[in-house]
Amino acid sequence: MTTVAGRAPTSLDHRRGRTTVTVVDNDGTLIPHTDVRIEQVSHEFGFGSIGFDLIDFANEQTPPRHDAAANSGVDASGGDGATLAKDWFSLFNMATLPFYWARFEPTQGHPDTKRLLAAARWFARHGVSVKGHPLLWHTLAPPWLLEMPESQAESAMRARIGRDVADFAGVIDHWDAINEPVILPSFTAEANAVTRLAQSEGWVETVRLAFESARAANPSARLVINDFDLSPEYERVISECLEAGIQIDAIGLQTHMHQGYRGEDEVWEILERFARFGLPLQMTETSLVSGNLMPAHIVDLNDFTPASWPSTAQGEARQADEIVRHYCTLVAHPAVESVTYWGLSDATAWLGAPSGLLRPDGSRKPAFDSLHGLIKGEWWHAPGVERTDEAGRLRVQGFAGTYRISHRGSKTDITVEAGRERHLRVVLGA
Incomplete structure (x- = not known):
């Protein structure tokens, strides 16, 4: 190489x-x-996407009751869940399912276990590995948790993690144990009990809580630390956690490129910096827009709220080119074990961005075909006969x-x- x-x-x-x-x-x-026929059945590399849009279809719910975490009540399949599922399985072999605590357990003691477990089993029956996201996160922590004294809230966090990891063991053995720890102690957008704990105990002990609670419930689980902050500060968090004896199985990296593709050089530099820890890297969340780019002056992507954000012909051509460059860079790096594209359809895309590979009506964008050409074309052994x-x-x-x-x-x-x-x-x- x-x-x-x-x-x-x-x-x-x-x-x-x-x-x-x-x-x-x-x-x-x-x-x-x-003559013997040979055909490839699956990739070892994880080509993933969120499975949020297919939870209701997997539960045979009609009409769909799309998960709130998908940020939309629109049917992403254009009215045909079977077609959406077919498109999803034609690309991906790894699904991320939502365990945002405030939505998974809006009322204490009443988690959405049955529905998510049915969806996880459905994906598994289709030969897809399933990951849960996330076990602990300051955003979307349930309001009822903040009402508890700190010690009681900490116990509730441990109990929640242990319960869900145990309940899904054997179906989901792969978790983002903690999400976005860098900003956790200084997060001010909303009051929450997880930030309060981190301010008291520090980020290392908060990370330890998540990892050790999950590990105790399922010793064979693969546990990931995950963040969008790809600065040296995230490297510092990882270093301190490893030095403190926390067993991290993989490092999660996020990059939603709503303001434009970072480019091969920048992505490679990021991968090189985090590969120094000797742990597998997962591009846990990634996306590229097929419309106008978000203005460069926006610091928090959540602050950009246009009335509409349509896909354009020019943007779709750009997205198709960039997704090939991005995936080729990720697959080329030996430390990367998976990449999760954050959403198949524009209908339920994060922040309403035109970042899906399907238009709201379910039709395919050029980026879908470009990615399919890599995963099931260039990187796939075509069925054939050998002697x-x-x-x-x-x-x-x-x-x-x-x-x-x-x-x-x-x-x-x-x-x-x-x-x-x-x-x-x-x-x-x-």
């Missing part, structure tokens, strides 16, 4: 692997000089993931691992 003039490397060899398969019949006899050699061997090579080998009605799945060459013996009897 080489880097030219400080730019991200273009080689993706570190994402590929090769498995040499020896094919035998039921009785162990080699199957030489025989075994005289020793019954064939080589399966491509992007790391699961591949299916078929012969005369018999089939088996194998794994291709990134950066490795493996040797397997598989039985494909009649």
